[in-house]
Amino acid sequence: MPTKHSQLYKVEQFLQEDEYIFVNRAAENFHLPLHNHDFIELAYVAEGKGFHHIGETVVPVHKGLLFILPPGISHVFRPSTPSRTSPPLIVYNCVFRSSLLISLRDWIGGAPPIADFLEQQLTQPATFQPLFDDEGLIDALFCSLLREYNDPQIGSDAYLRSLLVQLLVSIHRLLQHIDKPSIKPVSVQHILDYMEQHAHENLTVGQLAERCQWSERHFARVFKAHTGQSFLRYLQQLRIKKSCELLRSPQQKIGSIAEEVGYKNIDAFLTHFKRIVGMTPRNYRRIVQNRQVPDISAEASDGQRRNMLL
Numbered sequence: 262m263p264t265k266h267s268q269l270y271k272v273e274q275f276l277q278e279d280e281y282i283f284v285n286r287a288a289e290n291f292h293l294p295l296h297n298h299d300f301i302e303l304a305y306v307a308e309g310k311g312f313h314h315i316g317e318t319v320v321p322v323h324k325g326l327l328f329i330l331p332p333g334i335s336h337v338f339r340p341s342t343p344s345r346t347s348p349p350l351i352v353y354n355c356v357f358r359s360s361l362l363i364s365l366r367d368w369i370g371g372a373p374p375i376a377d378f379l380e381q382q383l384t385q386p387a388t389f390q391p392l393f394d395d396e397g398l399i400d401a402l403f404c405s406l407l408r409e410y411n412d413p414q415i416g417s418d419a420y421l422r423s424l425l426v427q428l429l430v431s432i433h434r435l436l437q438h439i440d441k442p443s444i445k446p447v448s449v450q451h452i453l454d455y456m457e458q459h460a461h462e463n464l465t466v467g468q469l470a471e472r473c474q475w476s477e478r479h480f481a482r483v484f485k486a487h488t489g490q491s492f493l494r495y496l497q498q499l500r501i502k503k504s505c506e507l508l509r510s511p512q513q514k515i516g517s518i519a520e521e522v523g524y525k526n527i528d529a530f531l532t533h534f535k536r537i538v539g540m541t542p543r544n545y546r547r548i549v550q551n552r553q554v555p556d557i558s559a560e561a562s563d564g565q566r567r568n569m570l571l
Contacts (some may be wrong), residue, residue: 270298273358274289281364282421283356283408289338301383302330303355303428304338305403306547310458311350313342315393316479319401323458324352325449327399329432331384332359345510348503354401355428356543359384361420368426375433392435399435402428449487460499461523466492498567500524501537508546515542 275283289311304313306326313320313328315336324339330336340350362383366376394400404423409417436477437538452469469492470480488495500522507518534542 265561266295268294268296269564270296270300270383272298272300272356272358275300276358279360281357282410282425283407284354284406286351286403286407288353288451289340291343295335295353297333297335298330298356299332300351300356300358301332301433302359304330304562305353305355305399306330306350307353307400308351311338311347311410313338315469318330320391322391324454325394325400326396327432327435328391329383329396331414335405348506353407355403355406355425365422365429368422369429378436379429379433380434382484394435397430397450399428406526449483451524452484452560456496457499459520460496460503464496479525497533498537501534504534505538505545505549509549511546515546518542 283496288305295314304327307321308324308325310321310323313322313336315330315334328336338350339353341347359380362380364365369376369379392399402424406421409421409424414420429463452473455472456464456469466477466480470477473480476481484492484495490498503522504518507513508515508519516527519527522530522534524530531541534545538545540548
């Protein structure tokens with residue numbers, strides 16, 4: 262329900278009369294007010310960490326969380342910190358009228374009708390429990406939606422509708438399993454996503470093996486087969502990748518960057534940085550300011566290069 266100081270956003274602010282969907286990708290900040298709206302919003306956390314204020318509830322958020330926001334819900338996303346050197350909180354938004362579900366009923370189909378279930382879930386004020394996109398399907402659909410929305414081509418109307426239907430059916434599947442214990446083993450990609458979000462913490466093989474319900478030996482073997490690297494080497498690469506992002510800002514001291522990415526010992530940070538990047542953090546910062554950024558993933562496999570590019 263709307264709270265006392267919540268600003269109302271109307272669908273006309275986002276959609277023309279002949280439009281049915283609005284898609285964007287935004288870096289959240291501390292300027293957007295608490296607000297509610299008269300349309301359905303699907304909000305997907307694509308990058309970073311922060312908090313989602315929903316009514317009187319505050320939900321910590323991270324990559325992979327999807328929020329269904331029915332009309333009338335007061336909410337706003339906030340980054341973890343106002344610091345400009347911290348990773349931004351990036352959120353995809355998909356906005357559409359509640360009536361769109363009616364026009365898509367025949368497209369969606371299903372027995373029992375999926376559209377009936379979705380209409381209830383997407384329009385009831387209490388349905389703001391986040392869903393987790395553990396396979397990256399929602400992420401890929403939002404990327405496709407945004408690309409087609411920003412660069413319309415011949416047949417874009419039908420293409421956007423088909424993508425939206427895929428998104429709604431994927432949400433339906435997630436909702437169907439929300440109260441059921443998962444019998445599917447944790448994927449290595451899920452572990453890699455988790456590591457990227459928590460690389461600054463004291464991660465161990467034992468902790469992650471336990472998340473997978475594997476032995477440490479089996480975890481290490483599967484991890485090496487999937488990434489081409491040992492757990493520790495991959496973790497160091499993630500931390501150094503993060504430090505390179507932070508070094509783009511000239512204000513933050515190198516020592517504080519080392520601590521922020523997970524190194525309590527500055528010497529260890531300098532050693533790993535020079536091994537992976539091929540130069541000291543100070544020299545890297547100087548090169549970045551001249552817009553000549555080296556590839557820190559030179560020693561990784563081809564698959565790793567795609568994952569580790571800055």
